[in-house]
Amino acid sequence: MMSPEKIKSIISENLVCEFIEIKGDDGTHFEAIIVSKEFENISMLKQHQLVYRSLGEMMKKDIHALSIKTYKVDEWNQLTK
Numbered sequence: 001m002m003s004p005e006k007i008k009s010i011i012s013e014n015l016v017c018e019f020i021e022i023k024g025d026d027g028t029h030f031e032a033i034i035v036s037k038e039f040e041n042i043s044m045l046k047q048h049q050l051v052y053r054s055l056g057e058m059m060k061k062d063i064h065a066l067s068i069k070t071y072k073v074d075e076w077n078q079l080t081k
Contacts, residue, residue, distance in 0.1 A: 014054035
């Protein structure tokens with residue numbers, strides 16, 4: 001069973017994140033908010049693909065569902081002002 005902390009750790013190891021929050025309490029369904037400079041100049045689809053790639057095989061066997069919200073640093077700063 002996966003934990004939000006484990007998912008956060010794995011994503012953080014593979015992506016440079018300015019902010020990351022993972023929620024989920026049933027071990028298979030999670031929500032993620034990820035802010036990264038790596039998302040600059042790429043589409044939202046590519047941003048999500050980077051997140052999925054960072055989790056690798058876990059997306060196939062350990063995580064049933066992952067709702068992702070990705071933000072570029074400037075977007076996040078505007079939202080959180």
